[in-house]
Amino acid sequence: MSNRGETVNIAIFTNSYLPFSGGVPTSIKTFKNAAEKLGHTVIVFAPSYPGHKSNGKGVIRIPSVKAMTYAGFYLPVPFSTEITKAFRRYDFDIVHVQHPYLLGETGMKMARKYNIPLVFTYHTMYEQYLHYLPVAESIANPVMRKFTTSFCNHSDLVIAPSEHVKEFLSKRNIETSIKVVPTGIELRPYRKKFRKGSIKRKHRIPQASKLLIYAGRITPEKNLKFLVKCMAKIAKKDPDVMCMLIGKSAEKDHYEYDLKDIVKREGMEDRIMFIGDVPHDKLIDYYKEADLFLFASKTETQGLVILEAMAAGTPVIAVDAPAISEFINGKNGFTVPQNMLKFTAKALSMLRDKKRMKQMSSNALKTAKKHSAENMAKKLIAEFRKVKPTQDEYENMRSLKDLSEIDWSDVIKKIMR
Known part of the structure; x- marks a missing residue:
């Protein structure tokens, strides 16, 4: 060589x-x-x-x-x-x-x-x-x-x-x-100017809302039925919460339909939105707009979207899984067992603590910089x-x-x- x-x-x-x-x-x-x-x-x-x-x-x-x-x-x-x-x-x-x-x-x-x-x-x-x-x-x-x-x-x-x-x-x-x-993580695209509130305006949701997002494929291995149910519980507990699932479905007539059916049964159709596929340069704006990034997959070899969210300064709550826990340390986000009550409680407690959220945002940026491209x-x-x-x-x-x-x-x- x-x-x-x-x-x-x-x-x-x-x-x-x-x-x-x-x-x-x-x-x-x-x-x-x-x-x-x-x-x-x-x-x-x-x-x-x-x-x-x-x-x-x-x-x-x-x-x-x-x-x-x-x-x-x-x-x-x-x-x-x-x-x-x-x-x-x-x-x-x-x-x-x-x-x-x-x-x-x-x-x-x-x-x-x-x-x-x-x-x-x-x-x-x-x-x-x-x-x-x-x-x-x-x-x-x-x-x-x-x-x-x-x-x-x-x-x-x-x-x-x-x-x-x-x-x-x-x-x-x-x-x-x-x-x-x-x-x-390629950090340069994250340095572009971003107008806070632009994503909320685009999707016609209140500026005062707390935005929780998931980004990734809409597929069974991403454990999204669990995540959508958690989103529904969080939204029911906090009336200011809005949720988005961003990504493309590999089985649009089946799995995504099942997820939307869960949302409908929970009465959360106006609070949990399916955005569809978003180009990566535009996805950065969603990361920056979000208050929390939620992730439930247990099949990841790394979980690249977690570092992408952190590069935007967005703290993460994820289901505890071996590869995921290597990047989330309790200072930039939390891993939680696959338990709906614990996952929901952790998200709600973070949303209530603005001081901790600000510190976690700073720590998330440090983690992303450590893993720069x-x-x-x-x-x-x-x-x-x-x-x-x-x-x-x-x-x-x-x-x-x-x-x-x-x-x-x-x-x-x-x-x-």
């Missing part, structure tokens, strides 16, 4: 990228921007999206097909001459894959072909997302577990976004070195410099070849039906 101080050429392979909204695309874009400002070269290989023509510098689009089980998601078809052309053009020092399948496997093949170190970031607890595959979870679970473990073991370095993920992987017989590097990019590139490529040939990796249960071309065909 390059010596300390030299620039690094990085090839990133991902199955999701902008304009798709999610933690992985945000993580990649944040790192790419920060690394390029430090003088490094980052080329992203990502799926194409219909109607999206602005690739931006250093993004190579791969043909894709629509995933029928997840709205707005497109699966890359991992065969493209553009990949080979790029590897001939750029002298890559690192191949960094974000998923263990589709373009992740392509990235592994290219790393082995050109004898380049392969780094894999374990962004997702894959077993928590098997309901999106067109096969029974009882079948998919052991196969996915075996596959992801094998992929980690045939990488040269595994990046975990949190200590929790590192501990989780360490229990899976993974022999590859695992380093913890969280996704950073520049700091995290430097940390990740430092790990890149240490890693060396394995001598194994991809074609001889028997444990990966033995996983013939996962035929991704077949999965694509099933999803297209």
Whole structure:
């Protein structure tokens, strides 16, 4: 690898990228921007999206097909001459894959072909997302577990976004070195001028209201039925509270409908609003307008939106979960057991204590600055410099070849039906 101080050429392979909204695309874009400002070269290989023509510098689009089980998601078809052309053009020092399948496997093949170190970031607890595959979870679970473990073991370095993920992987017989590097936060967009009250005016809610928000995908794994019920209880106790759920639903006709039905049964249709998807540059205004950020997911590998809220100076209340508790310390917010009474009581007590809220806002900003995009990019590139490529040939990796249960071309065909 390059010596300390030299620039690094990085090839990133991902199955999701902008304009798709999610933690992985945000993580990649944040790192790419920060690394390029430090003088490094980052080329992203990502799926194409219909109607999206602005690739931006250093993004190579791969043909894709629509995933029928997840709205707005497109699966890359991992065969493209553009990949080979790029590897001939750029002298890559690192191949960094974000998923263990589709373009992740392509990235592994290219790393082995050109004898380049392969780094894999374990962004997702894959077993928590098997309901999106067109096969029974009882079948998919052991196969996915075996596959992801094998992929980690045939990488040269595994990046975990949190200590929790590192501990989780360490229990899976993974022999590859695992380093913890969280996704950073790009702080510059948060410095733009913001007119307090503008979001409330836009949505025609009282200026004196206390605004509680959630931002993220509207999906079952985010534990939103619990969160919506908590929002309803908080709003009933405090007549000045207004709540917003911001994000796109992957199952709009099903899960979001269920959430809205809960809101209707609670009689809170005028107090709990579903905003829909908001571009990230606009989402910052919602973070800044909010008094509290609420989060209930227990499947996160980091919980990037928590740091995003903190970058706006917004304290957080979250359901206690291993990765989440690494970023919330009682000074910038609180983690609470999944108990409706305790979650509701904590939110109400914070809203009543303006002095504590002000101090927590200041502490939240400090936490975000500690995890700035520049700091995290430097940390990740430092790990890149240490890693060396394995001598194994991809074609001889028997444990990966033995996983013939996962035929991704077949999965694509099933999803297209």
